[in-house]
Amino acid sequence: MGNSNEETLTLPTGKTIKIQTGLFIDNEFVESVDGKRFVTIDPSTEGVITTVAEASSKDVDLAVEAATKAFSNVWCHIDGKERGKLLNKLADLMERNLDDLAALETLDNGKAFSITKTIDLPEAIRCYRYFAGWCDKVHGKVIETQNDKFCYTRNEPLGVCGAIVPWNFPISLMANKIAPALACGNTVILKTAEQTPLSSLKVAELCKEAGFPKGVINVLSGFGSTGTVMANHMKIDMITFTGSTEVGKSIQKAAAESNLKRVLLELGGKSPSIIFADSNLDTAVKFTFNGSFFNHGQFCVAATRIYVEEHVYDEFLKKFKTDAEAIKIGNPFESKIYQGPQISRKQFDRIMSYIKTGKEEGATLLMGGERHGERGFYIKPTIFTDVIENMTIMQDEIFGPVTCIAKFKTIDEVIEKANLTKYGLAAAVFTNNIIKAVKLSKEIKAGTVWVNQYMEGDSSLPFGGYKQSGIGREMGKYALREHTQVKTVQINLETNCN
Numbered sequence: 001m002g003n004s005n006e007e008t009l010t011l012p013t014g015k016t017i018k019i020q021t022g023l024f025i026d027n028e029f030v031e032s033v034d035g036k037r038f039v040t041i042d043p044s045t046e047g048v049i050t051t052v053a054e055a056s057s058k059d060v061d062l063a064v065e066a067a068t069k070a071f072s073n074v075w076c077h078i079d080g081k082e083r084g085k086l087l088n089k090l091a092d093l094m095e096r097n098l099d100d101l102a103a104l105e106t107l108d109n110g111k112a113f114s115i116t117k118t119i120d121l122p123e124a125i126r127c128y129r130y131f132a133g134w135c136d137k138v139h140g141k142v143i144e145t146q147n148d149k150f151c152y153t154r155n156e157p158l159g160v161c162g163a164i165v166p167w168n169f170p171i172s173l174m175a176n177k178i179a180p181a182l183a184c185g186n187t188v189i190l191k192t193a194e195q196t197p198l199s200s201l202k203v204a205e206l207c208k209e210a211g212f213p214k215g216v217i218n219v220l221s222g223f224g225s226t227g228t229v230m231a232n233h234m235k236i237d238m239i240t241f242t243g244s245t246e247v248g249k250s251i252q253k254a255a256a257e258s259n260l261k262r263v264l265l266e267l268g269g270k271s272p273s274i275i276f277a278d279s280n281l282d283t284a285v286k287f288t289f290n291g292s293f294f295n296h297g298q299f300c301v302a303a304t305r306i307y308v309e310e311h312v313y314d315e316f317l318k319k320f321k322t323d324a325e326a327i328k329i330g331n332p333f334e335s336k337i338y339q340g341p342q343i344s345r346k347q348f349d350r351i352m353s354y355i356k357t358g359k360e361e362g363a364t365l366l367m368g369g370e371r372h373g374e375r376g377f378y379i380k381p382t383i384f385t386d387v388i389e390n391m392t393i394m395q396d397e398i399f400g401p402v403t404c405i406a407k408f409k410t411i412d413e414v415i416e417k418a419n420l421t422k423y424g425l426a427a428a429v430f431t432n433n434i435i436k437a438v439k440l441s442k443e444i445k446a447g448t449v450w451v452n453q454y455m456e457g458d459s460s461l462p463f464g465g466y467k468q469s470g471i472g473r474e475m476g477k478y479a480l481r482e483h484t485q486v487k488t489v490q491i492n493l494e495t496n497c498n
Contacts, residue, residue: 007050011107012333017100021197022053024204024219026066027212033058038223040197043110043341044332044376052197055220057229060189063218064235067160067187070215076157076185078213080136083182087132089210090203091125097206103333104199105171110340110377111295112332123459124175130459131179131479138184138480140487150491155484157185158262159237162230164251165200166243167193167343168298168399174200177240178217180479186238189218191230195343197221231255238262238483242300244397245423245468252471264472264482266300266464268397269425272418273303273454274408274440277311279430280452285319287454291428293327293381294455296339297401298347300469301426303454305394307414310407317385317405321367324381329372341377342400348377351400358384358393363404389420397423411436415443424466428454447473 009017021037022029030053037051055063075083094101102117111120140153163177170193178188192200204219220226224247231239231254238261241251245267255261273291275284291303308316332340342348355369368382379401387394387404394404408414418427418440427446431437441449447465450456457463462478464470472482 009050009104009107011103012331013103015103017103019050019104019198020201020205021050023055023059023063023221024201024217025059025063026218027208027214029201029204032056033062038194038221040108040195041344042107043343046345046376049107049198052201052221055191055222055226059220059222060226060229060233063189063220064160064233066215067189067218068215068235070213071157071159071187074213075187075216078185080138080183080185083185084132084135086210086212087128087135087179087182090206090212091128091132093206093210094121094125094128094203097202101171101199101202104202105196106332106340108196108198109167109170110332110343112337112340114335114337115295120169120172123457124172127172127175127459127475128179131183134180134477134480135183138484145490148493150493152489154487154489155184155480156487158483158485159186160235161186161188161238161240161483162233162236163188163190164227164230164239164241164243165190165193167195168295168300170196171199171203173242174203176474177242180474181238181240181483182216184480184483186483187216187218189220189230189236191227192219192221194221194223227251228254231261232258234259236261238264240264240474240482242266244268248470262482264474265470266474267425267468267470268423269300269302269465269469270305270395270397270421270423271301271303271426271428271446272305272307272421272444273428274414274418274430275306275308275312275316276429276431276433276436277309278432278436280432281312281316281319283452284430285316285323287428287430287450287452289320289323291454292403293324293339293401296342296379297403298343298399300397301448301455302399302403303428304398304403305418305421306403306405307408307417308405310409313407317366320405321383324367324383327381329378329380339378339381339401342379343377345377347399348379351379351398351402354393354396354398354400355382355402358387358391358402358404361391361393363387363391363393366405368401389417395421411439415440419443419445422468425469426450426465
């Protein structure tokens, strides 16, 4: 393997950024063993940004070897306080490079620069700092037993953790994956999404600058086949994956059939948002609007099924449509832009196909449903009404700026409708009646339920899904359980044990 070349990218703003486009293995950027590279596309122009090294199974083996040595010889022996210092140093460097990281994320992903800079990057930085605080607090318990036996537990790291991230939040989901793994003493191999490798590679540069030992953090770019190799690898002890339910199932199967490695899956969603007549309607519109169209609808907890009590349905719909019509679509580097392009031609075509199916199945297209502009993967914000639960657009995760709005009459009716899906990632309830709020929060099958808000999160809060929305919990102290294994130690204290 030879050293990869550093490249200089020129942004639409005229600013230049230096990046590395190789594979990051053992603290060095290198070309892939086979020398293969692939292009990454600017979704706002459909033009090529640059080429990136493509990892094969040979490169995965090299990354695993580096991570295994780092775990056994260095990382698991480093004091928790020192691990915390390194995570905080990485957060410091990300703050120093905030504009460059946000620009790379926008260039590669298409989301508005103003949003990337004020939401995505700060959330990632907070995540590293949060888990830095846990590094010296991962410990077991002393357990009282009979007959003078001294018993305690140890929370020990798993070993090498493979992390596979999607393209919708590359930099923040990278943090969600590697921060808890590192805090618990594991080493990491992260596979970027093929659509959005650039920001993760920049963070890899900062990891080296922060002083992480060789092999502790490795970053590979590649396609689904690279993730499959990781899921099947006998020397990877855990796979954590965020993405579609279908791919999650294949990863779980591969993990089981290889070495029965630990699996943490955060998968698809089809989240209901329920608005009662006694709620503050302006608040409900504000949060469900953002819950529907934030990140161009490309996020797993998107409020794609909105149920409104019939007494306020018309008023809600009028306000919601007005806000949707005011969305500014365009070049994500321009000010006041809320919606940029979808991630790729494939995703653009997929969303347009769902819109066509919605119309064919009898839903009413209230607005949108068309391409915006002539260049780039832009789709106008789309609202369907007159929808019923067995329609495809009410069952499948569309992952675009498409939402469905329906009426309901009773609490029992809306609870039943909210649960008529294979997913269970998130939900929201808008009401000023605490009894209703508590009842629905209990009855809805979802890993997160928001009341009078939407999409509010924190690094300290567990996140994950019910049903086919995933296995396990990310974030908070719950993530520590996922990234450690418990060992029980029993010591006989009897003096005549000889």
